[in-house]
Each structure stands twice: as C-alpha cells, then as structure tokens.
Amino acid sequence: MRHLKILFSLIFLSSSINTFGQQAITSRAATMELNIKNSPQQALAISAFTTDGRSRVISSTALGLKPDEQVMVTVDVPEEIGEQRLNIQFFKKGFGFIIPVLKAGDHLVINSDLGPEGVINYTTFSGSERTKEVFDGSKKVSDLYKLRIQKSDQRLSAIISGKGDTIALQHQIDSITAVLISTVKKQVLTSESPTMVGLALASARLLKVQFSPEDHAGLRNKFAADSVMLKGIDAYDKSNTSAPAVEKVSYSAPLVGSRLTNFTLPDLEGKLTGLSKFKGKYVLVDFWASWCAPCREEMPNLKEALKLYGKDNFMILSVSIDESDAGWRKAIAQDGTINFVHLIADKGWASPIVKDMKITGLPTNFLLDPTGKIIGKDLRGKEMILFVKDKLKKK
Numbered sequence: 006m007r008h009l010k011i012l013f014s015l016i017f018l019s020s021s022i023n024t025f026g027q028q029a030i031t032s033r034a035a036t037m038e039l040n041i042k043n044s045p046q047q048a049l050a051i052s053a054f055t056t057d058g059r060s061r062v063i064s065s066t067a068l069g070l071k072p073d074e075q076v077m078v079t080v081d082v083p084e085e086i087g088e089q090r091l092n093i094q095f096f097k098k099g100f101g102f103i104i105p106v107l108k109a110g111d112h113l114v115i116n117s118d119l120g121p122e123g124v125i126n127y128t129t130f131s132g133s134e135r136t137k138e139v140f141d142g143s144k145k146v147s148d149l150y151k152l153r154i155q156k157s158d159q160r161l162s163a164i165i166s167g168k169g170d171t172i173a174l175q176h177q178i179d180s181i182t183a184v185l186i187s188t189v190k191k192q193v194l195t196s197e198s199p200t201m202v203g204l205a206l207a208s209a210r211l212l213k214v215q216f217s218p219e220d221h222a223g224l225r226n227k228f229a230a231d232s233v234m235l236k237g238i239d240a241y242d243k244s245n246t247s248a249p250a251v252e253k254v255s256y257s258a259p260l261v262g263s264r265l266t267n268f269t270l271p272d273l274e275g276k277l278t279g280l281s282k283f284k285g286k287y288v289l290v291d292f293w294a295s296w297c298a299p300c301r302e303e304m305p306n307l308k309e310a311l312k313l314y315g316k317d318n319f320m321i322l323s324v325s326i327d328e329s330d331a332g333w334r335k336a337i338a339q340d341g342t343i344n345f346v347h348l349i350a351d352k353g354w355a356s357p358i359v360k361d362m363k364i365t366g367l368p369t370n371f372l373l374d375p376t377g378k379i380i381g382k383d384l385r386g387k388e389m390i391l392f393v394k395d396k397l398k399k400k
Contacts, residue, residue, distance in 0.1 A: 033084060035107035035133075037091065039076040043120030044068040047097035051078055054090045059353060060328065068095075082109045085230035088135055090200045092296075095119075096331050100128045101296070104143075106135040106200045139201050142192050146208050147298055149188065153181045154302065154386060161387035186212050194220060197227070199234050206241050210366045211299065216241075240365055258363040264377050265290065268358050270324065270348035273334070278348055280322070284377055287319040287397065289384070291345075291370040292362070294326050294353075295336035300368040303385060304340040310390045311344060317397050318375070321345040326367070328353045372396070 037051075046069030052060040064078045082089045091105040098119050105113055113133040121127055130136060156178045163169025189212060192205035202224070209216075216224075221238065228234040259265055269279040280290070291307065293300035311321050323345040327333040333349055350356035362369075372381035372393065384392050 033082045033109040034079055035082050035089060035109055035111040035113070036077060036079045037105055037107065037113045038115070039093070040114070040116045041068060041074045041076070042116075042118040043072060044074065044095075044099075045097050045119070046070070047095060049076065049096070049099075050094045051076070052092045052094070053080060054092070059355060060092055063091075080107060082107060084109075086199060088198060088200065094329060094332060096335075098124070100124050102140075103128070103130055103136065104139050104200065105133065106139050106198060107133055108135055111135070135198050135200070138196065138198060139204065142196070142201055143204055146185065146188060146192075146205075149181060149185045150208075150299065151302070153178060153185065156181065158387050161391065182212070186214055190214055190216075194223070199228060199231055202228075202234070203237060206237060207366055210241060258365075258369070259371065259379055259382075261379050261382060263379055265371060265373065265379065266361055268361065270350055270358065272349075273337075273347050278346070281377075283320060283322060283346075285318075285375045287314075287317075287375060287393070288322050288373045289320070289370055289389075289393070290322045290324060290373065291368060292324050292326065292359075292364055293368050295329070295332040296327070297367040301336065301340060303368055304342055306386055306389055307345070308340075308342060310393050313390065314393055314397055315344075319393060319397060323347045324358070325349045326353050326356055326359060326364075327351065 039049075041049075046067070049066050049068050050062050051064040052062050054060045063080070064076065066076055068074055078091075080089045080091070087108065089107045091107065093099065093103070093105065095101075100115075100117055102125060103115060105115075107113060111133045113130060113136055115128065115130040117124065117129075118127040130140075156174055159169070160171050160174040160178065163171045163174065185208070189205050189208045193202055193209060193214075193216070196202050196205065224238045225235060228238065265280060267279055267281045269277050272278045280288075289307070289310070291303075293303075295301070307321055307323075311319070321342075323342065325333045325336075325347070327336075327349060328351055330349070330351065333347075333351075337343060337345075337347060350358045353359075358364075368385075370382065370384055371379050372384060374380045374396070380396055381392055
C-alpha cells in the first residue's frame, strides 16, 4: 500500500501560516481532531508549513498511554493563502497517507485504529473538502504511476527474456501516460488549493508536461497573493520550456558530461562524509525524502541494482532532504536500504546542497563514473538497472 502514501515533493508545497500561540483565535480558525485507538507507545508531532518552505511543530504529545486517545489542534488560516497545510508525524506507527489541508471553518476529524495491520483500512476522515481533494487527487495519480511502472517492468522483462508482446505493452504504457498527463494538467489548472497544485506540478515535472503562456499567466493570477507558489510556478515554467534562451540560464541542473560539486553531509552516525570519498567508483547519487512517494517507490529498483552490481565497483549514495531525522531513519528501515551510504541535508528545500545542485524536484539522481563525471541523470525503474549494466560493461 506504499503507493497510497500520498505523493511528491517540491518547493511549491509550502503554505503560509500566522504565528501560533501569539494571537486570539479569529473567524479564520480551523480545527483538526485526531481520535486514535490502540497506538503503541510513541510520540506524535503536528507541524504547520511556513512561507519559507519549512515546518514548525505546533503540538506534540505522547500516545499509547490508554486505548482511546484524542488530540485537538486549532490553527488560524491565512486569508491571502486560503488554506493551512499540516503534517502529522507518528514516530512508530501511523497514517502517512493523509495530508491535512484546512480552510477557515473546517473541522477535520480523523479516526484511526493503529492496532491492526494495514492501517489504511482502519482510518477514515471527514470535515475538510481540501483534505479530501488532495487525498483523492494524489491517490489517482499515484495509482496511475504504479500501473505505468508495472507495465514498464513487464515490457523490459519481455525485452530481456525475448518473450512477450513488447509493442502491445508499449501502447499500454503510452495510453497510461496520456491519462496521467491529462489528469495532472487538469489538477494544476483547475484546483484552487496551493497544496494540490504543488503536488500536481511535482508530477507534471516528472512527466515533462508543457503549459502554455496563457496557462502560466492564469496560474500566476490565481495565486497572486502567494509568493511561494509564484516562485514555484515561475521555476516550473523556466525549467520545462524548450526555448534555448531558458535552457542556458544558470539555474539549470548539472548536465551529463559535467561534474557535481563536492559536498559534505552527516551520515547515519553523524559523521561528516564527502562525495569526494567515493571517487574511483561508479556512484549513483540519489536525492530523495521519506515523504516523497515516487522516491520510495523507486527503492526496490535501487536495491536490485546494488544487489546485481555492488560487486562491480558500483554504489548508491542516498542523500535525503528530510527535516525530520526520525522520519529519515524510519524510512530507511522500512525500505530496507541500510546497504546504501546514507547522508542527510536536514534543512529541506532550504538546504545549501539543494540550491548548489539546482534540485527542484524529487527524486533526482546522477550516475557518476570513477572520475566523478556525470554519465547519466534522472534514471528510473528497470531502465536505470539496464543503464547501469551497460555502463559497467563498457568500463
């Protein structure tokens, strides 16, 4: 059910908040009520997203002290943004597939029984149209992505084995991709929610969806009061246009044939580790985050690549932009990627490495040869495994 842990990345996801605890509750207040059953003993933290892309904790508590527990928070929804996005973090077991997005007057109620396996089947929510819009829209896109990955894997397996109708499978992949593009484009152009549009733009970037100047102008007009969204919209427009003048601007990500700037970040033990340490190896530098569903869905492919070629001077350098150390470590344990070399840039989108590498979406990766030169980028799925195999053969 990992694909239901709603999607994606990107700077566009930030929403403004007013200062909590420093003003009286106004008519723009919204509330969230969590009713939790059978939680293990664990900490729970609720954060609100700020205009600079960061989040800050507005409520925290201990769970698991009794069978039935309730947590309530009240937020003041910024008028100029029209919604407040929250993050619910359970430190052991919870529901990561619901993104609370509140409008003024909402009373979001989430009921969840954490006792049984398959928490998604024991979790319901009501009282927030924006939360439902984000949940339904993200699930639809995630389901389409999963179906496309399945068909792509079937086609590549058919190519490798020499058995199967690869042409028919390619037609199916093309059809699913067309539906994906149509779905994502509609979400971007019709939703009034900054969170939903941010998620859809993240998908659109992966799909290389093009928007017309009229579309761009309409988005800027719709979110004229939201400076973070405006930056995201402009960044997307520039990075996805085919105009040569735009391709040459300085914010473009490192290109194949160039070299990544050396960086140093803490590993799982807190020890500072630099990229230069791995010179002499084929290194797949993978930028990801625990909350990025496409990143998590790629982990089985990365694990397979390391299993197949780890003995051939190939390694994976996994760089997380999680702001939560606990969330980062939990995802590593859940995904079984302890054999990767893990580093963390814990300031999220504000991390210097994100700016230095010109990273505007997740997942992003670069395959480096033993000299440190980029020989591939943004590699996905079985194609990534075949690409690595091909490069190792030619060494």
